[in-house]
Amino acid sequence: MIAVALVLTLTGAALAQEEEDDSPPPSDLDVSLAIAAQNGRGPVTNLPLPRYVSLKGSEGNARRGPSLSHRIDWVFKHAGMPLRITAEFGHWRRVEDRDGAGGWVHYAMLSGVRTVIVEEDMTQLHARGDEKSAVVALAETGAIAKLGDCTLDWCEISAGDADGWVPKTKIWGVDPKEIRD
Structure with missing residues (x-):
């Protein structure tokens, strides 16, 4: 009987805690961005954030989020355009141009050549x-x-x-x- 009461008490405490905090659990993306913000390094590459790269091709889609299912918000149209990487998640890098415009770009669209x-x-x-x-x-x-x-x-x-x-x-x-x- 004592063991059952202990399990019920612990379960009840966990339920009470969940009811107090009704915010959704952090996503993998949220956790990744938080880690990067804390140590100034990308969680995928361990390279410094922010850092500069350039657009590899003559066109690159900047998406609202780090996947092909996210909407395209911006299209970069100049080969070699310098971009600043501000975050990374998997194969995606969040970039911005000199005006602050940007979004998530697949890493294959970027080059380490500095411009x-x-x-x-x-x-x-x-x-x-x-x-x-x-x-x-x-x-x-x-x-x-x-x-x-x-x-x-x-x-x-x-x-x-x-x-x-x-x-x-x-x-x-x-x-x-x-x-x-």
Whole structure:
């Protein structure tokens, strides 16, 4: 009799606790995003979050959630477009562009090749990471360029035949304190 009473008491306590908290249990996605937020690393790749990548093809669908059954909210249409990964879940990465638009993209649509977008019209590309060095080219707003080395304040970029250094403040696709060799 004592064993039965103990089981009933424990079961009753569990039921009482469930009645007090009527919120749904967290989904796998919720748990994955919470883990990533806590340690700053993706739960799938263990790479830093956020981080930058680029669009592999000339078109990529950004979905509302991490599966093909989710609705397409946005379509990226520029090959090499820099994107920032903010979360990961299975084979899916949540990305955003420089305007904050985005969604969940399948990882196969992304490349580790780093690119940037020029933010200011007629940005001067310099021969060295120095404002006083010779101007070797000009870049228009929205130009996509491959990212090279970066110091604390400058990055080397290249697009077509143009290659030069620009202040980090004139491009999107690199963190302000990021240094690349």
